[in-house]
Amino acid sequence: EVQLVESGGGLVQPGSSLKLSCVASGFTFSNYGMNWIRQAPKKGLEWIALIYYDSSNKYYADSVKGRFTISRDNSKNTLYLEMNSLRSEDTAMYYCVRVSDYWGQGVMVTVSS
Amino acid sequence: DIQMTQSPSSLSASLGDRVTITCRASQDIGNYLTWFQQKPGKSPRRMIYGATNLAAGVPSRFSGSRSGSDYSLTISSLESEDVADYHCLQSIQYPFTFGSGTKLEIK
Numbered sequence: 001e002v003q004l005v006e007s008g009g010g011l012v013q014p015g016s017s018l019k020l021s022c023v024a025s026g027f028t029f030s031n032y033g034m035n036w037i038r039q040a041p042k043k044g045l046e047w048i049a050l051i052y053y054d055s056s057n058k059y060y061a062d063s064v065k066g067r068f069t070i071s072r073d074n075s076k077n078t079l080y081l082e083m084n085s086l087r088s089e090d091t092a093m094y095y096c097v098r099v100s101d102y103w104g105q106g107v108m109v110t111v112s113s
Numbered sequence: 114d115i116q117m118t119q120s121p122s123s124l125s126a127s128l129g130d131r132v133t134i135t136c137r138a139s140q141d142i143g144n145y146l147t148w149f150q151q152k153p154g155k156s157p158r159r160m161i162y163g164a165t166n167l168a169a170g171v172p173s174r175f176s177g178s179r180s181g182s183d184y185s186l187t188i189s190s191l192e193s194e195d196v197a198d199y200h201c202l203q204s205i206q207y208p209f210t211f212g213s214g215t216k217l218e219i220k
Binding site: 035044045046047050059060061062095100101103104105106 | 114147149151156157158159162168200202204207208209210211212213214
């Protein structure tokens, strides 16, 4: 059974940093591209980053480019999202997504003073 | 960036009704269109991929179609369990972009 389990969320102040993790199981993690997608409270979905299966390519939404970094460790079956210079508008549920077919349960990030 | 214009934003229909939700792409996206269902408090679930392909385990009353730059998700006979938000996603060009979502309710 495919499972994606995110962690690392929480309440942080504007300007601070946070690193999300997503541990994958039930499939060969190193064979798949992975995404981070977020959803602000009562809002729609926003794609924010993708990383190729081998980390050879990474793509970002303009809203996070230069502040967020997606990475992965295939030896640990883990996807990461390092978030710097956080803003109130980054407040959202963050989902780890395999291609488009499997989603984690999400982790909440709240940026507030 | 490719804009995905989704309509309607909300929809109220009766059980057994045929329901259609549409996304219009601002540029050619071929068949790189995915539909997701999201129930309250849950993660999204992929329903349709490649514009017309039914994802595994999805009931056959769901279908996807394309007419030019318009992509549609149709529920042939609405059931109570279909109450959810529905989202479309284009994945032909970075940044990937979602439609604004459709809230489907029972009348």
